[in-house]
Amino acid sequence: MRRTRGLISLLPLVLLLGFIGISPAAADPLTWSAPSGLPSSASINAVSCPSENLCVAVGSRPGGSVILVSNAPADPASWTVALNAAGSGFSDVSCPTTNFCIAVRGIVVAVSNNPAAGTFTESTLDGQVGDKITCTSETLCVSNGYRNINWRNTYGVAPFTNSANWTAMPVPPSGSFNDITCVGAQCLAVSSYGIHGTASLAQGAAFTQARFPGDPAPWLQPAAISCVASTCMLVTDGSGFPNPPDGGLYVSTDRTTWTRSTLPDVALPAGLECAQSGGAVRCVTVTLADKGGFTNTVSIADTSVPGAINGTDWAVLPALFGTSTGGSDNIRAIGCASPYLCLAFAPNGRLSVGKAPVPDLGGNPTPTDPSTTPARTAVQVPKTRAVVSKQGKAIFAVNGNPGDTYAANLTARVPSSSVRSLSAKRVSLKLGSAKGTFDAAGKAKVTLKISKKGRTAVKRLGTVKATLKVTSSPRGGTPTSKQFAVTLKKR
Numbered sequence: 001m002r003r004t005r006g007l008i009s010l011l012p013l014v015l016l017l018g019f020i021g022i023s024p025a026a027a028d029p030l031t032w033s034a035p036s037g038l039p040s041s042a043s044i045n046a047v048s049c050p051s052e053n054l055c056v057a058v059g060s061r062p063g064g065s066v067i068l069v070s071n072a073p074a075d076p077a078s079w080t081v082a083l084n085a086a087g088s089g090f091s092d093v094s095c096p097t098t099n100f101c102i103a104v105r106g107i108v109v110a111v112s113n114n115p116a117a118g119t120f121t122e123s124t125l126d127g128q129v130g131d132k133i134t135c136t137s138e139t140l141c142v143s144n145g146y147r148n149i150n151w152r153n154t155y156g157v158a159p160f161t162n163s164a165n166w167t168a169m170p171v172p173p174s175g176s177f178n179d180i181t182c183v184g185a186q187c188l189a190v191s192s193y194g195i196h197g198t199a200s201l202a203q204g205a206a207f208t209q210a211r212f213p214g215d216p217a218p219w220l221q222p223a224a225i226s227c228v229a230s231t232c233m234l235v236t237d238g239s240g241f242p243n244p245p246d247g248g249l250y251v252s253t254d255r256t257t258w259t260r261s262t263l264p265d266v267a268l269p270a271g272l273e274c275a276q277s278g279g280a281v282r283c284v285t286v287t288l289a290d291k292g293g294f295t296n297t298v299s300i301a302d303t304s305v306p307g308a309i310n311g312t313d314w315a316v317l318p319a320l321f322g323t324s325t326g327g328s329d330n331i332r333a334i335g336c337a338s339p340y341l342c343l344a345f346a347p348n349g350r351l352s353v354g355k356a357p358v359p360d361l362g363g364n365p366t367p368t369d370p371s372t373t374p375a376r377t378a379v380q381v382p383k384t385r386a387v388v389s390k391q392g393k394a395i396f397a398v399n400g401n402p403g404d405t406y407a408a409n410l411t412a413r414v415p416s417s418s419v420r421s422l423s424a425k426r427v428s429l430k431l432g433s434a435k436g437t438f439d440a441a442g443k444a445k446v447t448l449k450i451s452k453k454g455r456t457a458v459k460r461l462g463t464v465k466a467t468l469k470v471t472s473s474p475r476g477g478t479p480t481s482k483q484f485a486v487t488l489k490k491r
Contacts, residue, residue, distance in 0.1 A: 434448050
């Protein structure tokens, strides 16, 4: 059996995924924070970040399952519990937009149409959804749900709480997918039998299969994959430790030709995540630190080079959670909200945040350089509860940057019965909006006139969980938005 080393060609996928290459700008390496604890002693299995202001992490806790939400993922202390449930733990989560997330664990799905507010609803289906899921929109997902030899992977369409809306993938691959990634509607998946691709994901669309590498090589089973517009990376299965010389991490900038990357001082990549924003890209991999010998010490490496095939393309931080000479340093899950913000989770309920300065592509001093520009403060809402007054108003104190203008929008999803609607079980409400300017101390009293339906819902329910979105705009600068989970209370 011949093993192909280095350059690998997958001709059956040439016609499937013809991405146009981009040349992203290089970025500084990530700087990782000291580990900090998570609420509920959560052991995180997966994380999804639809924006820099929202990440959702899922996993297990002592005695059950857990979903955590952060509206400020750059702050390790910002995570809150959205759902404590029974079961062995959620295995994966996908948030294609800030308005929708779905988490899976076997035959159970947890869905949210307002993840920033931490509102998730569990449903038990009549068959396996799987332990890996990716959604290209709020209405279409693909998972590795296995039910029988003719049903190895699954399509789901909204509403995802309906068992009938999960259907088998036609012409099933030889095995269930180990991982799935999509850029727009173009998707790649990996299994123990190779790489699978579809040019346009739709319910009923088949995935075309190709071996990886070109010749049969069962010890090189692709285990994880992550793609963005300018690059795609995958890691091979490391269960046959020590890893074969031609195993490890492979890179492709066209989705058809794969080149093995030489990682410095590491031999067995076990996790992978890529993110891209405009011309900037970041890929992060987790790998055993000691080459050629078994160890629990794990390092984390990142790159901003799309075709990162050389060891010098990677910046490596050994033993993120443990020590450089040994000790437990397992990293269970990694995720990136942007090329400048990534997260690493240890199985013992700890989190480390990786950050890099955002470059100014216009050649001006970067906002992160304190010698050239004053430090800007992230918008904050110190108190997230407000009483709806007799006049139907709710007031929130908001802190920002002096002189910035702000626009605040308050929304919620409530039971239809609370607003006398028969259209659905839950309905979305626009509760109110306000505009203004932060004063010289960077403070604002945001007064929102609550809509008639909003006042009705608060009166009937007593409390309403809502999302307050605040967009702050500096003079001549770029607006930034941040969402907060807030509560309205009846007077």
